[in-house]
Amino acid sequence: FIVSKVWPSHADYDNVIKSANKSAKRLGTYIDLYLLHSPSRVPICKTIKAFEKLVDDGIIRFFGLSNFDVEGIEKAKECVSKYEIVAIQNHYSLLSRGDERKALAYAEKNGMLYMAYTPLENGILSRNEFLSTIGRKYNKSATQVALNWYICRNNLLPIVKASRVEHVEENAGAMGWRLSEEDWRAIDEHFRERSYFLDKMVSTLKSLRPWS
Ligand SMILES: NC(=O)c1ccc[n+]([C@@H]2O[C@H](COP(=O)([O-])OP(=O)(O)OC[C@H]3O[C@@H](n4cnc5c(N)ncnc54)[C@H](OP(=O)(O)O)[C@@H]3O)[C@@H](O)[C@H]2O)c1
Structure with a gap:
C-alpha cells in the first residue's frame, strides 16, 4: 500500500497533477493514498480538484491531508465533489496526545483513517520502563506494547x-495479539498526565521562538 505526499509549495492544480504523475512514473505503479503534506497558501479547493482528477485518471486511488486541524479538514471536506477525504496524518503518540480530542476524535467520528506519525517519539518510547513492565506479561517489548x-x-x-531489519x-510483532482492556487503560492513564505537561512545554517553547 503506497502512500506519498505532495509538498504545500506544489499544491496548485497543475503542480499536484504533475507531481503525482512523476511520482507514479518513478514508482512504476499507481499511488494508493496521496496526501497534501501540510496546509498551503493555495486555496484548498484547487488541490482537492486536482486530487479528484488524479483518481479519475487512475494515478492515485485515495487522497487525504497531513498536519491539518479540524477546521482545515472541514474546509477541505466542503471542496470534494465526488470522492471523500479518507485519511489524516498528524503527529500523535503516547507522549504527544494533543490531537486526541481534536483531529483524532474528528477522524473517528467521520470514518476517516488517522495515521499517527512519530508514534515512538523517535525511539524514546522503546526505552520506556512502564511499557516494558506491561510487556513482560505478554512476552512483548516496550515498542510492541506501545504500537499495540x-x-x-x-x-x-x-x-x-x-x-x-531487527526493528522492522x-x-x-506488535500485531496478532491484543492488550487486555485493563492494561490498555493503565497505559492510557500513565501517559495522560505526562503528555499534558509535554504538550504544554512544547507550545510554550514554540510561542517563545523569536521568529514565530
Ligand atoms: N506528515 C508529516 O509531516 C510527518 C512528519 C514526521 C514524520 N512523518 C512520518 O512518520 C514516520 C515515522 O516517524 P518518525 O521517523 O518521525 O518517528 P518514529 O517512527 O517514532 O521513530 C523512528 C525512530 O525509531 C527507531 N525505531 C523504530 N523501531 C524501533 C524499535 N523496534 N526499537 C527501537 N527503536 C526503533 C528508528 O530506528 P531505525 O531507523 O534505526 O530502525 C528511528 O530512529 C515516517 O515514515 C515519517 O515519514 C511524517
Whole structure:
C-alpha cells in the first residue's frame, strides 16, 4: 500500500497533477493514498480538484491531508465533489496526545483513517520502563506494547519509521495479539498526565521562538 505526499509549495492544480504523475512514473505503479503534506497558501479547493482528477485518471486511488486541524479538514471536506477525504496524518503518540480530542476524535467520528506519525517519539518510547513492565506479561517489548496500544483503536494507524531489519521485525510483532482492556487503560492513564505537561512545554517553547 503506497502512500506519498505532495509538498504545500506544489499544491496548485497543475503542480499536484504533475507531481503525482512523476511520482507514479518513478514508482512504476499507481499511488494508493496521496496526501497534501501540510496546509498551503493555495486555496484548498484547487488541490482537492486536482486530487479528484488524479483518481479519475487512475494515478492515485485515495487522497487525504497531513498536519491539518479540524477546521482545515472541514474546509477541505466542503471542496470534494465526488470522492471523500479518507485519511489524516498528524503527529500523535503516547507522549504527544494533543490531537486526541481534536483531529483524532474528528477522524473517528467521520470514518476517516488517522495515521499517527512519530508514534515512538523517535525511539524514546522503546526505552520506556512502564511499557516494558506491561510487556513482560505478554512476552512483548516496550515498542510492541506501545504500537499495540495504538492499533487497539479502530481508526488509528501508527506509522513507524525503521531502517534496521531487527526493528522492522520487532515492530511486526506488535500485531496478532491484543492488550487486555485493563492494561490498555493503565497505559492510557500513565501517559495522560505526562503528555499534558509535554504538550504544554512544547507550545510554550514554540510561542517563545523569536521568529514565530
Ligand atoms: N506528515 C508529516 O509531516 C510527518 C512528519 C514526521 C514524520 N512523518 C512520518 O512518520 C514516520 C515515522 O516517524 P518518525 O521517523 O518521525 O518517528 P518514529 O517512527 O517514532 O521513530 C523512528 C525512530 O525509531 C527507531 N525505531 C523504530 N523501531 C524501533 C524499535 N523496534 N526499537 C527501537 N527503536 C526503533 C528508528 O530506528 P531505525 O531507523 O534505526 O530502525 C528511528 O530512529 C515516517 O515514515 C515519517 O515519514 C511524517
